[in-house]
Amino acid sequence: MSLLDKTHTAEAQQGNGIALLPLVIFLVLFIGTGSVLMMSGVSMAFYQLSATVAVIPGIMVALWMGRESFEEKITIFLKGAGDVNIMTMCVIYLLAGGFAAVAKAVGGVDATVNMGLSLVPASLVLPGLFVIAAFVATAMGTSMGTIAAIGPIAAGVSAHSDMSIALLMGAVVGGAMFGDNLSMISDTTIAATRTQGCDMRDKFRMNLLIALPAALVTIILYAISGSSGAVADAGSWQFIKVLPYLAILGLAVAGVNVFIVLTTGIILAGAVGLGTIADYSLLTFSKDIYNGFVGMHEILVLSILVGGLGELIRHNGGLTWLVRKIGEIAKRFSKTEESKKAGEFSIAALAALADGCIANNTVAIILSGGMAKEIAERSGISAKRSASLLDIFSCVVQGLVPYAAQVLLAGSLAKVSPVDVAVSNWYCLILAVTGAAAIYFGKPSEK
Numbered sequence: 001m002s003l004l005d006k007t008h009t010a011e012a013q014q015g016n017g018i019a020l021l022p023l024v025i026f027l028v029l030f031i032g033t034g035s036v037l038m039m040s041g042v043s044m045a046f047y048q049l050s051a052t053v054a055v056i057p058g059i060m061v062a063l064w065m066g067r068e069s070f071e072e073k074i075t076i077f078l079k080g081a082g083d084v085n086i087m088t089m090c091v092i093y094l095l096a097g098g099f100a101a102v103a104k105a106v107g108g109v110d111a112t113v114n115m116g117l118s119l120v121p122a123s124l125v126l127p128g129l130f131v132i133a134a135f136v137a138t139a140m141g142t143s144m145g146t147i148a149a150i151g152p153i154a155a156g157v158s159a160h161s162d163m164s165i166a167l168l169m170g171a172v173v174g175g176a177m178f179g180d181n182l183s184m185i186s187d188t189t190i191a192a193t194r195t196q197g198c199d200m201r202d203k204f205r206m207n208l209l210i211a212l213p214a215a216l217v218t219i220i221l222y223a224i225s226g227s228s229g230a231v232a233d234a235g236s237w238q239f240i241k242v243l244p245y246l247a248i249l250g251l252a253v254a255g256v257n258v259f260i261v262l263t264t265g266i267i268l269a270g271a272v273g274l275g276t277i278a279d280y281s282l283l284t285f286s287k288d289i290y291n292g293f294v295g296m297h298e299i300l301v302l303s304i305l306v307g308g309l310g311e312l313i314r315h316n317g318g319l320t321w322l323v324r325k326i327g328e329i330a331k332r333f334s335k336t337e338e339s340k341k342a343g344e345f346s347i348a349a350l351a352a353l354a355d356g357c358i359a360n361n362t363v364a365i366i367l368s369g370g371m372a373k374e375i376a377e378r379s380g381i382s383a384k385r386s387a388s389l390l391d392i393f394s395c396v397v398q399g400l401v402p403y404a405a406q407v408l409l410a411g412s413l414a415k416v417s418p419v420d421v422a423v424s425n426w427y428c429l430i431l432a433v434t435g436a437a438a439i440y441f442g443k444p445s446e447k
Contacts (some may be wrong), residue, residue, distance in 0.1 A: 009202060015321025019065060019313050023357055026058035026309070032267025034419060050404060052302045062312040073312070080311020081304045085360055089144060089303055089405045091155040093296040093412075095262035096148030100413055101292030102266055103244055106273030106280065109156040111241035125161070126222035129154050129168060130175040130427065134215065137179020141186040143398075143406050145258030146176040149248050151413035158414070166417075169410040170424025171222055176406060177399040177428055178215050178254060179363075181391055182207055187362040192391040196376065198383035203436075206388040209444040210389070214431040240276060244268040272299045283317045292332070306403055310358035319357060324372045326350050343379025344439040347372045347386050351393040361394035392435045399428035 033049045042048065063073050080086070103109050128287045129150065137146040158165035180186050184200055193203050248265040252258075266289060273280040313319065326346050350372055355364035369390065376386035398404045402411075402418040407425075411418035438444065 008180045010445055015319070015324050016317035017321045017325075019316035019318030019321065020357065020425060021060075022058035022065075022309060023064035023318075024058075025061055026055045026403075030054035031056060031419065034417075050298065052298055052305060053404075055302065055305050059305060059309050061310070062316065062414070064308055065312075065316050077308040077312055079308075080314075081308035083307055085363060086303055086307035088427050090300050091111040092144045092148060092258060092262070093303070093409060094145075094293050095259065095266065096151070096409060096413070097292035097294075097296035098289040099148065099244075099248075099262050099265040099269065099292070100152040101295065102269040102273070102285065102288045103152060105284075106241065106277060107238075108241045108269050108272065109152050111238055112153055112245045114160070115239075115242055123223055124296075125157060126163065126168065126171050126225060127219045129157075130171040130178075130215075130219060130222055133175025134173045134178040135175075136249060137176045138183045138297050141180070141183040141189075142258050143173075143176035143180035144409060145252060145261060146179065146412070147406055147409050148258075149171055149245075149252055149403055150176075152337070153245065155414040161208045164414055164424065165329075165414050166420035166424040167225070169416065169421045170426060171414070173399055173410050173421060174218060174425045174427030177395050177425075178211060179209060180430075185269050188365060188391050188394065191362050191369065192387040195365065196373055196383040196387040196390070198387050202384040203387045206384045206444065207391060210388065210392060210435055210438045211431060214427060214434040217430050217434075218427040221430075226428050236265060238276070241272055244272060257335065270393040296412060299405075299412045302408065303402065303405055306359055310360070313357055319354060322353050322357070323350060323368055326353070326371070339379045340381060341439060341442070343375045344385070344389060345436075346375050347381070347389045348393040348435065348439065350375075351390045352397045355394045355397040356401060357400070359401055361391075361398040364394045364397075365390050389439070392431065396428045396432045396435065399425050399434075 030049060030051050033054070037048055059077070063070070063077065066073060068076070100109075131148050133150050136149065137143050150172050151169065154168040155165060157163065158168055163273075180188060182204060183189060184204065189200060189203065193200050196203075244265050247268055248261050251261045251264060270285040272286075273285060274282070326349050350368040351364060354368045355361050358364060372381075372386050372390055375381070376383065398406060400422050401407065402422045404422075407418045409420050411421045414421070
């Protein structure tokens with residue numbers, strides 16, 4: 001092995017902090033430009049620079065880094081862009097867009113919203129959306145599928161009230177993240193328990209004791225905020241047009257695969273349109289599906305580009321450097337009286353920073369799980385505790401970064417900036433506080 005190869009191997013093992021620079025460039029361009037324009041009084045500030053364009057300079061810098069040939073770097077980028085998790089999200093985007101477009105075209109959204117407003121008091125609309133999303137996500141095991149199913153309803157409510165559409169979508173995203181964090185069949189739960197070597201039930205109990213207080217506080221705040229909102233009188237509605245939504249919610253609660261749920265929703269919504277609207281034809285139905293697909297093109301492209309960028313950052317040693325640095329900090333405190341507390345904060349930081357880099361909470365848990373287990377064993381932290389912290393803090397960041405799939409999907413369905421949705425996701429903000437408090441005070445007790 002040549003001296004150059006040995007040096008490159010050593011760098012790969014140690015990681016490279018400079019590899020995180022492309023992500024910093026993307027965030028500074030996208031969020032920085034939007035913030036400056038917003039302070040300047042520009043309307044729709046975060047829409048002026050598309051995130052799909054803002055990410056390109058970061059990708060260019062990432063492709064410039066490293067010693068591989070340009071062709072090899074492109075292959076690495078395409079590997080990340082075509083990752084199975086990225087492609088899964090993209091298909092969900094398309095199906096969600098198709099269902100939302102067809103349901104709206106046949107009057108399903110208006111009918112569902114009007115039914116809900118006629119049955120639910122205005123003060124309970126916001127907390128109601130949060131609770132329903134939390135319930136569906138817990139049963140379904142996927143936050144993406146939950147947002148795809150409930151997001152159009154939340155967007156429709158905004159048209160009949162003076163409630164902020166971003167706040168309504170924030171409630172849905174928050175509830176979806178709560179359920180995804182706790183569900184026994186969620187990818188994050190499976191990844192966290194497997195990497196830490198604990199039983200799912202033990203992790204669930206520990207997780208619930210930290211997440212439930214955050215959820216209760218969120219529900220109370222949404223109830224207070226919603227009580228001041230004015231809701232227009234509910235219009236007329238036909239029960240048959242509500243059936244597609246009831247069907248997909250029922251299938252979701254039953255734990256049916258998200259692809260089957262959304263495809264069934266599209267077919268049922270189309271059938272309702274063909275049966276109740278005189279001039280609605282199969283050709284019109286197909287056009288509505290396609291229009292729904294087209295409406296998702298921006299977040300689909302952004303997800304692919306971010307997936308490729310994340311793989312380049314990982315390959316260039318960005319995540320390795322991050323994990324190693326946090327591990328070194330934790331090791332300094334491993335012989336002190338505060339070693340357990342420092343270890344838990346280190347595990348939380350690992351999950352949060354890893355997810356911030358790649359915007360995929362499942363992959364973030366897998367990448368940081370090994371180091372988290374090592375920190376836990378050295379600091380005397382139980383496996384169920386470390387698994388719970390990994391899942392909680394990866395979900396916190398996943399619900400708050402504006403380039404995460406869940407936030408992008410919610411923003412696209414509601415035609416609102418993903419930054420506004422992220423800021424309105426009160427649950428994840430409160431969960432971050434309760435999670436940090438649980439670590440600081442050593443609660444809940446592991447006995």
